[in-house]
Amino acid sequence: MNVDAVSAVFREVLEISEVNADSDFFVMGGDSLLATRVLSAVARATGVELEFDDLLDAPTPNALSKKIAEAA
Amino acid sequence: MKAFSETVRLHPDRPAVTRHDRTVTYTELDAWVRATARRLGPDPGVVGVLTSRSPDTVAALLGVLAAGGVYCPIDPAYPWPRREAMIAASGCRAVIGEPGSAVPPGVRLTRLPGPADPPAAGFTAVAADDPAYILFTSGSTGEPKPVVTPRGAISVVTAGLRELFGITPDDRVLQFASLNWDTCLEEILPALTSGATLVFHDHAYSGSLRRMLRMIDAERITVLDLPTAFWHELVHHLTAERAALPPSVRLVVVGGEAVNPVRLADWRALGLGAVRLLNTYGCTETTLITHAVDLHGPHTPESGPAGPLEGGPDDRVPIGRPLPHVVERITEDGELLVGGPALALGYRDRPEATAERFTELDAAPEDGGPGDGPRRWFRTGDRVSRRPDGALLHEGRLDHQLKVRGVRVDPGEVEAQIAGHPRVGAVAVVGVPVAGHTTLAAYVVPRSPAMTASLAGEVLAYLREHVPAHLVPHRITVVPELVHTASGKVDRAGSHRRYQSAAV
Numbered sequence: 306m307n308v309d310a311v312s313a314v315f316r317e318v319l320e321i322s323e324v325n326a327d328s329d330f331f332v333m334g335g336d337s338l339l340a341t342r343v344l345s346a347v348a349r350a351t352g353v354e355l356e357f358d359d360l361l362d363a364p365t366p367n368a369l370s371k372k373i374a375e376a377a
Numbered sequence: 378m379k380a381f382s383e384t385v386r387l388h389p390d391r392p393a394v395t396r397h398d399r400t401v402t403y404t405e406l407d408a409w410v411r412a413t414a415r416r417l418g419p420d421p422g423v424v425g426v427l428t429s430r431s432p433d434t435v436a437a438l439l440g441v442l443a444a445g446g447v448y449c450p451i452d453p454a455y456p457w458p459r460r461e462a463m464i465a466a467s468g469c470r471a472v473i474g475e476p477g478s479a480v481p482p483g484v485r486l487t488r489l490p491g492p493a494d495p496p497a498a499g500f501t502a503v504a505a506d507d508p509a510y511i512l513f514t515s516g517s518t519g520e521p522k523p524v525v526t527p528r529g530a531i532s533v534v535t536a537g538l539r540e541l542f543g544i545t546p547d548d549r550v551l552q553f554a555s556l557n558w559d560t561c562l563e564e565i566l567p568a569l570t571s572g573a574t575l576v577f578h579d580h581a582y583s584g585s586l587r588r589m590l591r592m593i594d595a596e597r598i599t600v601l602d603l604p605t606a607f608w609h610e611l612v613h614h615l616t617a618e619r620a621a622l623p624p625s626v627r628l629v630v631v632g633g634e635a636v637n638p639v640r641l642a643d644w645r646a647l648g649l650g651a652v653r654l655l656n657t658y659g660c661t662e663t664t665l666i667t668h669a670v671d672l673h674g675p676h677t678p679e680s681g682p683a684g685p686l687e688g689g690p691d692d693r694v695p696i697g698r699p700l701p702h703v704v705e706r707i708t709e710d711g712e713l714l715v716g717g718p719a720l721a722l723g724y725r726d727r728p729e730a731t732a733e734r735f736t737e738l739d740a741a742p743e744d745g746g747p748g749d750g751p752r753r754w755f756r757t758g759d760r761v762s763r764r765p766d767g768a769l770l771h772e773g774r775l776d777h778q779l780k781v782r783g784v785r786v787d788p789g790e791v792e793a794q795i796a797g798h799p800r801v802g803a804v805a806v807v808g809v810p811v812a813g814h815t816t817l818a819a820y821v822v823p824r825s826p827a828m829t830a831s832l833a834g835e836v837l838a839y840l841r842e843h844v845p846a847h848l849v850p851h852r853i854t855v856v857p858e859l860v861h862t863a864s865g866k867v868d869r870a871g872s873h874r875r876y877q878s879a880a881v
Contacts, residue, residue: 320811331851334809334811334812334852335811336816338609338782339610339811339812339814341610345587345618349618354587355585356585357582357583
């Protein structure tokens with residue numbers, strides 16, 4: 306999943322338009338509940354089942370995209 | 378504890394608690410509880426327990442109660458100042474935890490014994506108004522308020538919930554709720570006084586709903602008790618991913634905040650007619666659940682397109698009718714008052730806060746009639762109205778309290794904590810909706826204008842060292858001044874309106 310695709314997931318889940326490659330999911334209002342939607346979307350697109358701690362660790366589209374690539 | 382002992386006698390070899398490959402039978406759990414009681418000694422006072430998602434915490438909880446003590450859960454992930462304040466405010470004399478865990482001077486740290494350690498011969502006798510546990514709720518002063526719940530309250534509520542949930546020895550109840558608030562006791566106590574099995578599993582808390590659903594299937598979970606906000610996400614997942622709820626599940630209990638009628642309509646479209654969906658309401662001060670209503674499934678006569686609970690976007694979902702042990706009254710302001718044997722004793726060492734929320738009123742004709750004498754009531758702070766069928770609708774709060782991920786948060790508590798930072802002059806905290814969830818945002822005025830740079834980051838770091846994660850605002854914006862009302866008070870909503878666009 307590339308950075309743009311992850312950014313699109315953030316936009317859809319947070320219902321905001323201003324997301325860039327370095328936007329922090331949690332600073333933009335994401336919480337552990339909305340995180341489940343990000344994880345479900347990633348799993349649907351890539352088959353990679355990340356956990357909440359992975360998103361805490363990699364909270365931006367840039368970092369999360371790398372994490373997905375590593376896990377795939 | 379009498380109900381637990383009776384269950385041990387009836388179901389000695391059934392599994393009581395499991396986690397992954399480990400199973401503890403009722404006989405083994407009973408021995409473990411007695412060993413814990415012996416380690417603590419009779420009447421150990423308030424005992425803090427550093428919680429973990431494992432059968433250990435169940436043994437510690439029941440062991441403290443068996444010894445005649447008062448259980449007080451403490452999240453080891455909380456920052457140290459918070460843990461220290463909780464231990465002091467609850468009056469803990471001993472803490473059960475791993476060797477090396479931090480405790481304040483003068484507090485005894487005790488390791489949990491193993492199931493095979495020497496057991497106490499019997500349980501310490503207690504009275505119905507002896508305290509059973511202390512849990513904290515958010516207070517407006519910056520200090521959490523320790524709620525003291527008596528033994529009699531948990532006995533009557535546990536019996537009521539066994540009945541409400543229809544728990545049998547065949548049930549397998551998932552342990553999902555945080556161990557730091559009271560909801561987990563809805564899972565633990567009815568299960569372990571019925572011969573049912575309480576199931577811990579790491580996949581319940583990982584954040585991956587795919588893993589969680591696979592685990593529910595593999596573990597043959599029959600009962601789920603979920604914070605409403607989490608259930609909303611589960612419904613979203615089942616709908617969007619066309620995933621199935623495992624067929625083992627027969628009962629889903631939700632509570633903590635208002636059920637979204639759109640999500641309820643989505644749930645009803647999933648074809649889960651055999652699964653009972655139960656909405657519940659209650660406060661820590663009134664012990665677990667006081668009101669409940671079936672929203673879908675085999676117990677719902679109203680279900681179906683002609684029923685009053687259609688789940689359209691404009692419908693509001695009721696919080697329920699009072700359980701048999703509950704008496705309720707609605708004041709002229711619309712505030713819900715709750716009375717009956719499940720009321721907490723009050724807030725420990727806070728007589729003023731206790732007097733403000735626990736009030737004595739003469740009985741009205743509808744709740745027992747004249748001659749019943751004055752009755753003690755808890756003022757819930759929730760405004761409600763009654764539907765023609767008797768179920769209550771939630772109309773809002775009388776104070777500024779918010780629900781953040783299902784947890785009560787007083788913005789005043791977060792403001793008081795932020796005001797403790799030496800470079801903060803003034804602060805307003807508001808609840809902000811993000812994609813339908815309430816999150817916290819803070820507007821901070823520096824004590825001196827020269828201090829603007831880096832203040833937001835400093836306040837964030839300060840909070841992370843002092844308060845649990847649910848009290849840390851996701852966004853802290855430094856502003857030149859707050860908006861005030863005509864009477865000179867800080868206008869939280871007005872401050873948010875003026876600055877929200879600057880806060881991205």
